[in-house]
Amino acid sequence: QVRLVESGGGSVQTGDSLRLTCRVSGSFYGPYCVAWFRQVPGKEREGVGSIGHKGDISIAEQLQGRFTISRGRGQVSPWLQMNNLSPGDSGMYYCAARSYCDSDCCSTWRRTSARTGTWGQGTQVTVSS
Secondary structure, eight states, rough: OEEEEEEOOOEEEEEEEEEEEEEEEOEEEHHHHEEEEEETTTTEEEEEEEETTTEEEEEEEETTEEEEEEEOOTTTEEEEEOOOGGGOOOOEEEEEEEESSOOOHHHHHHHHSSOOOOOOOOOEEEEEO
């Protein structure tokens, strides 16, 4: 049973940076994927980025250059580095994970934002102008 706990959210100003951490516990089966999604009330859930078991990373095109995903060597828990934040980045950020999800599955999941796998409770990010 995989469990995810997000942390690092908060209230910041335009242009600031934040690093969100997803603490992953438990065991995966086969190839796995850990992804970040965000949700703003009244809008569709959006895939932010994902990292597969081999370390392959996929970032939403509109966020490339500002958002990155990393994890420590040999570690499973990733962090999401967000730079040059703007009010449009405000929302609830969720970390989610799936087993039996290879590289293609991982990038597809990030694009489709399907509500599948195991999800954390989310961490709120608020960016004010």
